[in-house]
Amino acid sequence: MILESAALGLLGGIARACVGLLKAMRNDVEIVWTYTAVTIVASGIIGAAAGSIFNSDAKISVIAGYIGTDLLENTYKIIFKKKQL
Numbered sequence: 001m002i003l004e005s006a007a008l009g010l011l012g013g014i015a016r017a018c019v020g021l022l023k024a025m026r027n028d029v030e031i032v033w034t035y036t037a038v039t040i041v042a043s044g045i046i047g048a049a050a051g052s053i054f055n056s057d058a059k060i061s062v063i064a065g066y067i068g069t070d071l072l073e074n075t076y077k078i079i080f081k082k083k084q085l
Contacts, residue, residue, distance in 0.1 A: 002048050005050065007047075013039060040069070
């Protein structure tokens with residue numbers, strides 16, 4: 001059950017990564033592949049946690065993977081900008 005939730009969370013993270021990669025290519029921004037891989041793995045962990053909390057509901061795991069990755073990216077951007085100031 002947890003592995004299924006993790007896989008679904010990864011699916012959500014991959015969907016979010018594809019959106020980000022398309023946006024980066026359109027804006028001619030350098031893609032950091034290690035960062036992309038870390039966020040996808042993190043989305044799997046977030047999806048597994050959400051699936052175990054909500055009794056392995058598939059929709060929750062996918063949504064948690066997508067939103068969790070988005071939350072991690074935005075938090076990273078906020079922290080990174082504060083370091084530059």
